Amino acid sequence: MALDTDTVRRIAHLARVRVPEAELEPLAGELSNILTWVEQLGEVDTENVPPMTSVVAVRLPMREDRVDDGGKAEAILSNAPEGAPGFFAVPKVVE
Numbered sequence: 001m002a003l004d005t006d007t008v009r010r011i012a013h014l015a016r017v018r019v020p021e022a023e024l025e026p027l028a029g030e031l032s033n034i035l036t037w038v039e040q041l042g043e044v045d046t047e048n049v050p051p052m053t054s055v056v057a058v059r060l061p062m063r064e065d066r067v068d069d070g071g072k073a074e075a076i077l078s079n080a081p082e083g084a085p086g087f088f089a090v091p092k093v094v095e
Contacts, residue, residue: 001032001035001036001039002032003028003031003032003035004028005024005025005028007028008024008027008028008031009024011031012024073086
């Protein structure tokens, strides 16, 4: 897929990236090469390839699933600018 300078200018505008006029033509060539490479990836046969989450076969360590409060409520509430016993105090926002 070949991109022209007008398309690159529009992409740069949408991405809020300032690209000098002199760099539009080389950038168009680079982006066209990247898009051509991505199109080639679509031709790869992945029919019998199982999905994977990592390139290395690793099993994640299991831990007990338990619920607790962390035991750090006082330390967390000590950072609050205002607080009530056991709670954060925030300004009223409903009129």
